Amino acid sequence: MNDESDAGYLEYVSGRTPALRRMAFLLGGDEHQADDLVQETITKLYAKWPRVSKVENVDAYVHTMLVRAFLDEKRRGWWKVSLRDAPPERPAPAEPPSEEKAILRAALNRIPARQQAVLVLRFLCDRSVAEVAQLLGCSEGTVKSQTSHGLNALRRILGDRVGGVL
Amino acid sequence: MNDDEYGSQLLSPLRGEPAGPPAVDVVRAMREGRRMRRRRWWTGGSALAALLAAGLTGGLLVANREPEPSPIRPAACTAAALPIGKHRDVEVTGADPSGAWIVGTSAYKEGGPTPTSILVWHNGELVTDLKPAGLRKGSDGVRMADVNASGVAVGGNTDGYPDPYVIEGGKIRKLAGGPGEADAINDAGVIVGKAGPPNQERPVRWASPDADPVPLPLQDDPLSVRSTVTGITPDGTVFGTINWKAYLWRPDGTHGYLETPAVEGRRVNGFTPMVQREGWLYGALHTAAPGSKTPPLPPNGRAEVYRYELTTGAWQKVTDDWKQAQLAGAGPEGENPLQAEPKIYVGQSVLDLPPLAPPAPLPASAPAGLSPGGSRVDFLSDDARVAAGTATDFRGKLSDRRSVPVIWRCR
Numbered sequence: 122m123n124d125e126s127d128a129g130y131l132e133y134v135s136g137r138t139p140a141l142r143r144m145a146f147l148l149g150g151d152e153h154q155a156d157d158l159v160q161e162t163i164t165k166l167y168a169k170w171p172r173v174s175k176v177e178n179v180d181a182y183v184h185t186m187l188v189r190a191f192l193d194e195k196r197r198g199w200w201k202v203s204l205r206d207a208p209p210e211r212p213a214p215a216e217p218p219s220e221e222k223a224i225l226r227a228a229l230n231r232i233p234a235r236q237q238a239v240l241v242l243r244f245l246c247d248r249s250v251a252e253v254a255q256l257l258g259c260s261e262g263t264v265k266s267q268t269s270h271g272l273n274a275l276r277r278i279l280g281d282r283v284g285g286v287l
Numbered sequence: 288m289n290d291d292e293y294g295s296q297l298l299s300p301l302r303g304e305p306a307g308p309p310a311v312d313v314v315r316a317m318r319e320g321r322r323m324r325r326r327r328w329w330t331g332g333s334a335l336a337a338l339l340a341a342g343l344t345g346g347l348l349v350a351n352r353e354p355e356p357s358p359i360r361p362a363a364c365t366a367a368a369l370p371i372g373k374h375r376d377v378e379v380t381g382a383d384p385s386g387a388w389i390v391g392t393s394a395y396k397e398g399g400p401t402p403t404s405i406l407v408w409h410n411g412e413l414v415t416d417l418k419p420a421g422l423r424k425g426s427d428g429v430r431m432a433d434v435n436a437s438g439v440a441v442g443g444n445t446d447g448y449p450d451p452y453v454i455e456g457g458k459i460r461k462l463a464g465g466p467g468e469a470d471a472i473n474d475a476g477v478i479v480g481k482a483g484p485p486n487q488e489r490p491v492r493w494a495s496p497d498a499d500p501v502p503l504p505l506q507d508d509p510l511s512v513r514s515t516v517t518g519i520t521p522d523g524t525v526f527g528t529i530n531w532k533a534y535l536w537r538p539d540g541t542h543g544y545l546e547t548p549a550v551e552g553r554r555v556n557g558f559t560p561m562v563q564r565e566g567w568l569y570g571a572l573h574t575a576a577p578g579s580k581t582p583p584l585p586p587n588g589r590a591e592v593y594r595y596e597l598t599t600g601a602w603q604k605v606t607d608d609w610k611q612a613q614l615a616g617a618g619p620e621g622e623n624p625l626q627a628e629p630k631i632y633v634g635q636s637v638l639d640l641p642p643l644a645p646p647a648p649l650p651a652s653a654p655a656g657l658s659p660g661g662s663r664v665d666f667l668s669d670d671a672r673v674a675a676g677t678a679t680d681f682r683g684k685l686s687d688r689r690s691v692p693v694i695w696r697c698r
Contacts, residue, residue: 127317130317131313134313134316135313138309138311139309142305142309142311143304143305145305146303146304146305147301147302150301152305152306152307153310155305156309156310156311159309159311160311160312160315160316163311163313163316163320164315164316164319164320164323165320165323166316166320167316167317167319167320167321167323168320168321168323170320195586219300221300222300222301225297225298225300225301229298229301231531231584232586233586234586240298241298243291243294244294244295244297244298244299245298245301251688255681258624258625258660259624259625259663259679260378260394260677260679261394261688262378262392262394262690263663265427266430268290268294269290272290272293272294273449274513275297276486277486277488277513277514278513279297280486
């Protein structure tokens with residue numbers, strides 16, 4: 122890979138890392154996992170950069186890579202597999218998540234990975250049904266039905282929490 | 288409150304930004320990415336060949352049955368689009384075990400017409416095309432989940448106010464018993480699903496489309512468990528999950544959790560049944576490393592496709608790489624991913640299905656390097672002569688996207 126191509130990659134990654142990390146964080150709810158997902162995504166991105174850099178919408182391509190990495194890690198169990206050779210020292214979060222957040226996140230983690238991804242992409246990343254369909258490589262009808270199944274599962278786990286007090 | 292409003296409100300506390308600076312190492316990404324490029328160059332297509340070879344060697348003996356080839360394995364299949372009347376965009380949602388009856392829906396599209404229509408085909412001909420009356424304003428419509436050999440279809444709506452529906456003789460009506468969902472019907476006309484107000488639903492059985500729902504017995508307090516009802520076999524065995532673990536209700540009245548097989552070197556988290564064909568329950572067996580700290584429940588851990596024979600209790604592994612071929616009608620992540628050249632399991636063998644030829648020339652590539660689309664196989668008949676599914680093309684503009692219902696006929 123030549124210097125010019127590397128420069129393009131570095132420019133892209135430095136500009137997009139915050140947005141990628143935010144999407145990864147919303148998907149999994151954990152900063153460490155988010156960093157691992159972004160690390161995996163930008164590693165694969167570098168491997169494919171000469172080709173990817175020529176596509177029209179690099180962001181859509183990279184977001185698809187990130188969502189796939191999330192689904193793959195859910196299958197493997199990300200808590201067992203770290204991409205780091207030696208995990209860096211990390212400060213504890215400034216404040217622990219509220220009980221409400223912890224309960225919601227635990228419930229999300231209990232539903233199938235694709236349903237979890239659909240709910241997060243639609244309701245936290247504000248993606249349209251059509252965009253989510255394209256990111257996940259499925260039809261809009263599938264996104265709708267997975268939304269419905271995922272929300273039904275959350276209702277069952279959490280009880281009726283909307284509009285009330287946790 | 289509809290699903291979209293509910294989802295937004297429910298998850299809104301999780302909005303936010305990750306704390307602290309990112310711990311991402313770009314130099315390491317470039318170093319490892321460079322290594323990946325070199326590996327890809329050297330290994331070329333051999334990984335794919337190894338993957339296919341592994342998949343085609345069949346399953347593994349788990350219990351007391353030798354793996355055996357499926358008795359029926361068609362040699363060749365042809366693909367054809369099912370007729371869709373005035374609609375533009377249609378998906379298959381179910382079929383009966385013989386493949387004579389297929390149900391579908393006009394595809395939901397953001398900003399498109401709602402409620403959606405229900406379509407029913409018999410021997411490949413469109414025989415019913417209807418919209419239920421009396422749905423709430425803004426409802427997406429009703430989706431049929433299953434149909435039997437008499438053409439009786441069952442399903443429900445997915446707008447957050449679920450009601451169970453049945454189509455009989457070309458007419459749709461709600462099943463008795465109030466809110467709920469109808470998930471499956473067998474050829475004897477027995478329907479299974481759930482009934483009860485939101486958050487209090489419990490598994491039920493309608494002995495016929497005209498019967499009142501009768502609760503299926505449970506070992507635990509029905510209001511304290513999370514349940515799914517997945518299907519019913521020809522002899523009336525009902526299968527689903529209770530608290531994420533496989534649960535069976537046998538025709539003789541016995542019921543309980545399905546005992547899972549032991550897997551050497553792995554902790555078994557549980558089995559999620561998905562489809563039944565010819566006396567076998569197919570589903571995902573979830574396993575984790577022995578020391579895993581995660582809860583020992585599906586869907587935690589690695590998913591592999593196993594099957595369980597209801598009469599003998601034998602377990603067999605179908606594949607540990609469920610992405611290479613589809614289990615018609617389901618997948619460990621809910622639904623099968625689209626495949627450009629669809630492959631499905633017939634027993635433990637893999638059958639190639641031809642892609643549907645596009646009706647008109649399309650742009651050659653997908654936008655932005657995304658998936659060009661492909662086919663999802665929603666159904667395979669017991670004799671493996673008929674498969675049905677949906678082909679979706681992502682090439683071109685989002686607004687041009689179409690889903691086409693497909694029937695494969697094999698011999």
